[in-house]
Amino acid sequence: MVGGTSGIGLAAALAMREAGAAALRVVGRDAARGAAAAARLGDPAAFLAAECAEPAAVEAMVARAAEEMGGIDALLVSPGTSRLPELLFRQSLEDIRTALTQDLAPVLYVCRAVLPV
Numbered sequence: 001m002v003g004g005t006s007g008i009g010l011a012a013a014l015a016m017r018e019a020g021a022a023a024l025r026v027v028g029r030d031a032a033r034g035a036a037a038a039a040r041l042g043d044p045a046a047f048l049a050a051e052c053a054e055p056a057a058v059e060a061m062v063a064r065a066a067e068e069m070g071g072i073d074a075l076l077v078s079p080g081t082s083r084l085p086e087l088l089f090r091q092s093l094e095d096i097r098t099a100l101t102q103d104l105a106p107v108l109y110v111c112r113a114v115l116p117v
């Protein structure tokens with residue numbers, strides 16, 4: 001569960017646990033939030049720290065998750081760092097760049113890394 005340390009991602013991870021997931025890995029950048037999310041999820045959850053806007057970090061995280069869990073059977077990606085409260089034409093170029101690098105790129109990188117597993 002990438003982006004599973006809070007919000008929609010954590011809610012999805014909780015739903016996966018309640019549905020009987022045999023193993024869960026919650027992935028995020030913030031170790032304190034990740035530890036709290038894993039504690040809230042309980043067994044069989046654990047936290048993996050990764051900067052998913054970096055392809056090499058994603059590859060390492062996916063390899064570790066697959067090794068720890070004996071493979072990856074399901075993937076949920078729920079990044080939520082951008083703040084685009086205005087209409088697109090009112091957004092600064094920096095806000096658009098942040099949304100692309102922190103929200104869209106991680107989804108693509110993680111899916112690309114997990115598909116061969």
